[in-house]
Amino acid sequence: MCGPGCRVCAQAEEQFNAIRTESLAQRRRFDEPERYPYAAGKHTLHRTDCRQIKESVGRITLYDSVWMQGALTELAHHGTTNSGWATHMRVMDRQEAAAWITERNGPRGGVRYRLCRICTPVLPADK
Template sequence: MPNETEYDYFSPYPNEGPDHSPDCARCAEARPELEKIRDFALAQKERFADQALHPYVAGKTSLHRSSCPTVEDLARQGVPLSGEGTESAADVFEGALLGFAHVRVLSAYRPNFTVMTDREAAGWVQARTGPRGGTRFRVCKVCTPDLPADGA
């Protein structure tokens, strides 16, 4: 039995290739988690498509306008990094599953941004503002968004 810590430099991920079983236990265990990540990422992609209704995008610690070039990769959620747009959504998922299960790499789904309405963005800002007005977030220096109103 091969050592799972070995890395085959001739394939993109360990355990990929003719010896990788379609019934791989690691892939089966990782599937539900990747499905959640995929669903979130694709929902953000749909929201991102309507920038009039969803004018803000938040990262972990920064607020952007949805038109900011920093967050434009949201439109590519669910597309393989190889650039081949001919693969079906199921094929993209199965390809991403292999890397996610064996080396915890996300290739087609990057859930690092949340697309928000004015009201949601106001809540996001409020949750990250201390009682004395200090903030635990930054405003993007590229798109310099105005802070959202209360959203009332």
């Protein structure tokens, strides 16, 4: 671990806070599955209550904890958020999920996404 006053950590703090803020917003959505029934990573659409999503959402803790300082150090020095503090999942309402699907349709109509085989989500209506 680096010491107090590390320039590398100080330079990464703004990026860290932005990722943490977005992760917290997604985590709050995760707690409202009726309002936000869909979740997605890069290529797969899930239901929010999917066990795979529950394992992926990540923990959000207070910034001033020693654990979060370690997460900042990890991001600053190694460029990674793999320790579980950040979620890389988008938790979406029906309209956002429909837009996510539309963004992943190819120019000839082919799909560039998968539906989770565990939770088998039903595709949302366009609106």
